Amino acid sequence: SQQGEEDPQALSIQEGENATMNCSYKTSINNLQWYRQNSGRGLVHLILIRSNEREKHSGRLRVTLDTSKKSSSLLITASRAADTASYFCATDPDRGSTLGRLYFGRGTQLTVWP
Amino acid sequence: GAGVSQSPSNKVTEKGKDVELRCDPISGHTALYWYRQSLGQGLEFLIYFQGNSAPDKSGLPSDRFSAERTGGSVSTLTIQRTQQEDSAVYLCASSLRIAGGSLGTDTQYFGPGTRLTVL
Numbered sequence: 001s002q003q004g005e006e007d008p009q010a011l012s013i014q015e016g017e018n019a020t021m022n023c024s025y026k027t028s029i030n031n032l033q034w035y036r037q038n039s040g041r042g043l044v045h046l047i048l049i050r051s052n053e054r055e056k057h058s059g060r061l062r063v064t065l066d067t068s069k070k071s072s073s074l075l076i077t078a079s080r081a082a083d084t085a086s087y088f089c090a091t092d093p094d095r096g097s098t099l100g101r102l103y104f105g106r107g108t109q110l111t112v113w114p
Numbered sequence: 115g116a117g118v119s120q121s122p123s124n125k126v127t128e129k130g131k132d133v134e135l136r137c138d139p140i141s142g143h144t145a146l147y148w149y150r151q152s153l154g155q156g157l158e159f160l161i162y163f164q165g166n167s168a169p170d171k172s173g174l175p176s177d178r179f180s181a182e183r184t185g186g187s188v189s190t191l192t193i194q195r196t197q198q199e200d201s202a203v204y205l206c207a208s209s210l211r212i213a214g215g216s217l218g219t220d221t222q223y224f225g226p227g228t229r230l231t232v233l
Binding site: 003033035041042043044045048088090101102103104105106107 | 155157
């Protein structure tokens with residue numbers, strides 16, 4: 001399968017703690033993206049990291065990419081109750097003539113307790 | 115509009131009826147995607163459009179599912195003779211462009227989804 005696989009499936013932490021979620025994939029990629037979903041509705045794009053990048057920051061988010069291990073991690077620092085959501089990684093495979101689709105994992109359900 | 119919109123937001127139908135789900139992408143976005151998500155599951159890719167053509171229909175689960183896009187904008191997903199297993203949230207996303215090679219796929223912007231319940 002080309003889709004990413006998130007780990008863990010569920011994560012429960014206290015406010016103020018850091019949350020780390022991992023994503024593994026199987027094929028070479030152009031980029032990897034992280035999305036957030038609240039309450040089973042639309043996803044919101046968080047951050048995109050390209051295959052030639054190793055680390056990227058956006059506010060309290062830090063994403064790393066290790067193409068040799070085909071893995072990525074999403075770190076949320078100083079978590080808040082409002083960070084409670086499902087987090088998905090999505091890979092954009094380095095495809096030949098096939099264009100366009102992302103491959104989403106099953107997601108990590110993060111719960112942050114006040 | 116400011117974002118991707120979908121209608122209806124909720125649809126309850128009886129088994130065997132046909133339903134149409136609509137997606138209005140962000141203006142100027144050439145690529146449009148349909149996904150579905152069953153309760154507690156990840157996203158299942160259905161189909162994507164580049165302009166009005168659909169280069170990848172590989173995710174459509176059966177011939178009861180079809181989609182079209184006209185004028186490079188609005189898209190309609192039609193499910194004929196609905197079954198209970200069709201119950202899910204149907205999500206639409208659009209992106210500015212698709213480029214091959216190292217440029218890859220742009221960020222996808224998602225609509226709020228249509229929750230379909232087949233009784």
